[in-house]
Amino acid sequence: MNEKAIADFVYEEARLLDAMQWEGWLGLYHAEARYWVPLEWQQQDPVLQPSLMYEDVLLLKVRVERLSGERTFSQKPKSRCHHLLQAPQIVECNAETGVFKARTSFLYTETRGDTLERYSGWASHELIAIDGAFKIKLKRIDLINFDAPFGNIQLFM
Amino acid sequence: MGAYRNNIDAVRALVRDSEVHRDVYIDAEVFDLEMEHLFPNSWVYIGHASQLAKPGDFITATIGRQPVLATRHSDGSVHVLFNRCPHKGVKIASEACGNTGKFFRCPYHAWSFKTDGSLLAIPLKKGYESTGFEESPASIGLTPVKHVKIYRDFIFAKLNDGGLSFEDYFGESLSTIDNMVDRSPEGKLVVQAAPIRYMHTCNWKMLVENQTDTCHPMVAHESSAGTAVKVWTREKGDSTDTPMAVQLYAPFMSPYEFYEKSGIRIWPNGHGHTGVSNSIHSDYSQIPGYFDKMVATYGEARAKEILGETRHNTIYFPNIMVKGPVQILRHFIPIAVDKTLVESWVFRLVGAPDMLYERALMYNRFINAPTSIVGHDDLEMYERAQEGLRSNGNQWVNLQRLYEDGEKSDVTEVINGTSERQMRNQFHAWVKFMTQDMTERAEAAE
Numbered sequence: 001m002n003e004k005a006i007a008d009f010v011y012e013e014a015r016l017l018d019a020m021q022w023e024g025w026l027g028l029y030h031a032e033a034r035y036w037v038p039l040e041w042q043q044q045d046p047v048l049q050p051s052l053m054y055e056d057v058l059l060l061k062v063r064v065e066r067l068s069g070e071r072t073f074s075q076k077p078k079s080r081c082h083h084l085l086q087a088p089q090i091v092e093c094n095a096e097t098g099v100f101k102a103r104t105s106f107l108y109t110e111t112r113g114d115t116l117e118r119y120s121g122w123a124s125h126e127l128i129a130i131d132g133a134f135k136i137k138l139k140r141i142d143l144i145n146f147d148a149p150f151g152n153i154q155l156f157m
Numbered sequence: 158m159g160a161y162r163n164n165i166d167a168v169r170a171l172v173r174d175s176e177v178h179r180d181v182y183i184d185a186e187v188f189d190l191e192m193e194h195l196f197p198n199s200w201v202y203i204g205h206a207s208q209l210a211k212p213g214d215f216i217t218a219t220i221g222r223q224p225v226l227a228t229r230h231s232d233g234s235v236h237v238l239f240n241r242c243p244h245k246g247v248k249i250a251s252e253a254c255g256n257t258g259k260f261f262r263c264p265y266h267a268w269s270f271k272t273d274g275s276l277l278a279i280p281l282k283k284g285y286e287s288t289g290f291e292e293s294p295a296s297i298g299l300t301p302v303k304h305v306k307i308y309r310d311f312i313f314a315k316l317n318d319g320g321l322s323f324e325d326y327f328g329e330s331l332s333t334i335d336n337m338v339d340r341s342p343e344g345k346l347v348v349q350a351a352p353i354r355y356m357h358t359c360n361w362k363m364l365v366e367n368q369t370d371t372c373h374p375m376v377a378h379e380s381s382a383g384t385a386v387k388v389w390t391r392e393k394g395d396s397t398d399t400p401m402a403v404q405l406y407a408p409f410m411s412p413y414e415f416y417e418k419s420g421i422r423i424w425p426n427g428h429g430h431t432g433v434s435n436s437i438h439s440d441y442s443q444i445p446g447y448f449d450k451m452v453a454t455y456g457e458a459r460a461k462e463i464l465g466e467t468r469h470n471t472i473y474f475p476n477i478m479v480k481g482p483v484q485i486l487r488h489f490i491p492i493a494v495d496k497t498l499v500e501s502w503v504f505r506l507v508g509a510p511d512m513l514y515e516r517a518l519m520y521n522r523f524i525n526a527p528t529s530i531v532g533h534d535d536l537e538m539y540e541r542a543q544e545g546l547r548s549n550g551n552q553w554v555n556l557q558r559l560y561e562d563g564e565k566s567d568v569t570e571v572i573n574g575t576s577e578r579q580m581r582n583q584f585h586a587w588v589k590f591m592t593q594d595m596t597e598r599a600e601a602a603e
Contacts, residue, residue, distance in 0.1 A: 037528060039351060048511060050350045050503065050518050052528040058392060059402055062385045066530055072380035074537035149354035149498050150527035152536055 001095050001129050006102050007088045009134045010125055014083035014106075017156055022064040025156070029057055030128060030135040037141045037157070052146065052153075067154075074152060079112040081155045088125075100127040100134065108157045119157065120144055159186035165595045172584045174564070175557040179546040181587070182360040182554070188494035190591065195475060196221030197316035198590040200326045202477045202488060203227050203237055205504070206310040207347040213256045213272055219490065220316050225302055226250045227312055228257070230273040237302040237314045238274040242266075243295035261299070274299035309338045310346065320593055321426070329569060330428035333471035337481035339463045342450040342508035346484070350518070352500040353526045359539035361476060361491040362583075364499065367535060368470040368478045368487075369431050369579040371416035372558070374409045377538055381530035382409035401442070405520050408437035409531065416574040419469070425567035427474030427586025429579035433571050436469035438482035444512045454508075472579065474586050483520040484513075495543050501525040556580045 009028075016025040029035075037052040046054040055063075066072050084107040091101035101124070108119045121143040127134040141157045161167050161184070168190065171178040180187050197220065204216045209229035217226045217240055224240035226249065240248050242263040249261050249270070260277050261270045269277045276298035279285065290296055304315040306323040311334055313323060320326075338346055357364060367373070374382070385406035389399070399407075420433030432438070451460035471479045476489045484504040492498050503517045524531045546554070559576035566585040572578050 039353065047515050048518070050353060051522055052353070052526055053522065054519075056402075058388065058400070059385075061392070062381075062388045063530060065388055066380050066384040069380045069384055071383075073377070073541075074380070074533040147351060147354065149356040151356050151358065152533045153528050154533060 001093075001100070001132075001134075003090045003093050005134070006090055006093060006100050006125075006127065009127065010088045010102055010104050010123075011085065013125075013136070013139075014085055018082055020080070022067065026057070026060060026064055028134075028136050029060065030130075030137050031057060033057055033136050033138065035060055035139050035156070037143070037146075039146055041146070052143075063156075074154060077113050079110055079154045081111070082109045083107075083157075084109075085123075091124075095129070098128055100129065101125065102127075106157070110153065110155055112154070117151065117153075119153075121146075121157075123157065159184075161186050161190055163596075165592050168591055168595065169588055172588050173553075175560040175581065176553040176555050177584050179552050179554060181584075182362060182543065183494060183546050185494045188360075188491070191491070192221035194594060195587065195591045196491075197223075198320050198593045199475050200304075200306070200313045200315045200321075200323055201475070202473070202486075203312040203314050205346070205348045205486075205502070206235060206307060206312060208254060209235060211256065213258050214254070215250050215257055215261075215272075216254045217250050217252065220302075220314060221491075223316065224248055225314065228261075228272045228274070230271070231259070234273065235305075235307060235312060236273050237305045237312065238299040239302065241299070242268055243276075243298060243300065244268050249299065270298045274301055309334055317594060320590070326426055327428065327473065328424055328426070330424045330430075330471065330473060333430060333468055333473075333479050333481055336463060336466045336468065337479060337484060337504070339455075340451075340481065340484070340509070341506035342454045344454075345507040346504040347507055348502060349505050350503060352488075352502045353521055355499040355501065355525065355527045355532065355536075357497040357499060357536055357539055358495055359497060359536075359543040360494060361489045361497040362587075363539045363542060364489045364497060365472060365474075365476060365478070365583065366580050367539075368472055369421060369429060370577075371419075371421075371431060371575050372413065373538070374416075374437075375412060377534045378409045378531055381534050382406045384530075386410055399442075401516060401519060402523065404441050405516075405523055406531070408440065411437060413575060418574065420571050420574045421576055421579050422569070422571045423579050423582045424569050426589075427583045428472055429582055430468050430471035431574060431579075432467060432469030433574070436467045436482070438469060438480075439467045441482075441516070444510050444516070446510050447513060450508060450510075472583065474583055475590070484517045485521055485525070487525060499525070556584070 013028055035055045036046050039050045039052050043049055067075055086105040088102040088104040091103050092099050104123045106123055110117050121141060124140040126138040128137050171181050201220045203218045204227055208216050212229050212231045215226050215228040225237055226240040227237045229235055240250055242249055244266055247263055247265045249263060267280050271277050302314045306313050338344060389403045419435040421431050422433050423429040467482050478487045486502045488500045490498040501521050503521050505514045523529055526532055556577045559573055
């Protein structure tokens with residue numbers, strides 16, 4: 001549960017996403033986890049301020065199950081994604097309090113058919129250790145252009 | 158040479174009783190004519206007065222392609238002005254919103270204007286002496302948009318002088334805005350948040366039509382709403398409370414019979430709404446404390462009447478949709494013939510519990526966002542339509558569902574909820590406001 005372990009965890013999450021191993025990716029999330037993409041600069045409140053996403057594990061499961069659905073027409077053809085991560089910056093690594101936090105600058109590319117879209121920003125991970133393994137309590141994605149009008153963003157940053 | 162400019166008959170011929178020609182969606186010249194005629198002839202939504210809370214506050218908008226701004230003047234009045242310096246044409250306000258202080262100042266030559274648009278000062282004023290400057294339109298300042306109406310804080314404007322008054326244009330359709338405002342225990346709405354913005358690579362009318370299309374949700378949204386219901390059924394265990402999220406998703410899977418019975422009401426000039434007697438918004442859980450507050454303001458009978466009105470989507474022709482029960486206004490802003498910007502705004506009901514605002518924000522990101530799986534279903538269909546319409550197999554789009562011979566236009570009626578009558582209603586209005594200021598040229602039909 002050292003700093004390197006936090007960084008390795010962040011890389012592993014991105015690897016699972018890029019490999020489209022959705023079930024393995026969901027397995028990294030704590031049952032009470034949230035996945036948050038704010039719509040405001042340095043946003044504080046995910047509930048009474050607007051967000052692009054603020055989802056619990058149930059809703060993430062819906063997304064994952066949908067991706068392989070027979071009638072999920074926006075996934076015909078399928079999307080693919082790629083994460084290019086800077087070395088995670090360890091914000092907190094405290095085994096006593098059980099608080100582990102990292103902030104990672106990223107370039108995210110999502111592609112489908114002939115189109116390719118690129119997004120950049122910072123991913124913040126808040127982890128807890130359970131039985132010697134990390135689980136994600138909160139993943140927060142701050143895009144540099146959170147307020148831009150995007151087309152469909154179908155996968156996970 | 159295009160086929161439609163200066164050819165009123167060709168424009169009229171694009172719309173038949175129960176079908177429209179594909180060019181209304183894919184022809185760039187038709188789009189140009191919409192910008193030049195349809196939007197300037199219509200009452201177009203600019204914004205909400207709560208976005209202009211203090212003197213000096215401004216918002217920017219476009220009517221068709223023309224940039225405008227709305228400002229709050231020091232005396233409290235709201236002004237809608239062309240967003241153009243009268244000197245060299247530079248846009249005065251470049252941001253979506255802001256506060257300009259006591260005056261606007263052009264960044265190019267420092268001409269400055271009061272917040273009602275009137276000219277305040279010009280540097281080197283002497284240079285204009287004995288030039289006849291006071292006779293020039295530039296001496297007035299920022300040109301006002303003449304036809305402006307603020308209805309219960311909703312700001313609308315019309316560019317052209319001709320055509321209908323605000324009241325004649327909207328008529329009874331304003332009852333949807335009334336109901337949304339009345340849902341506040343203080344009779345007041347505020348915009349507190351930036352809109353969710355979403356770029357659609359399709360024609361703007363596809364989105365407008367989709368708002369009253371009740372035969373697509375159970376088909377197109379099986380992937381999102383259907384999966385949400387399936388996953389919840391599997392995962393809920395002993396839970397008896399359906400989460401707010403599932404309550405928002407599940408009604409999209411309602412069967413055809415549900416929509417047939419819930420009805421559509423059409424109004425003159427292209428306005429209309431789904432969910433007359435029942436809607437996908439009817440069965441949300443009560444928000445603790447809300448009804449009591451409504452009763453305290455309105456009395457029990459009136460409170461029940463207000464909350465019993467659960468209209469689904471109301472189209473205000475040409476390009477906004479209002480959803481009263483979740484306090485959302487979607488603005489479909491045409492950018493190009495195949496590109497539409499959607500701004501989805503959430504209103505907060507002043508005096509209502511936070512949870513109502515929470516639900517409205519949640520609905521907005523679940524259904525209307527570029528990160529919404531429901532939104533993904535819809536955009537995929539619009540994009541496929543935008544491409545498919547190029548096929549020469551059939552050049553007409555069919556809008557015939559529940560069409561009856563001798564169907565009247567510009568009337569108020571309540572009809573079967575799966576009818577395409579509201580789309581026909583919109584296209585009747587489309588022809589009307591497209592051609593209202595076009596010159597008749599009988600010979601051009603040949």
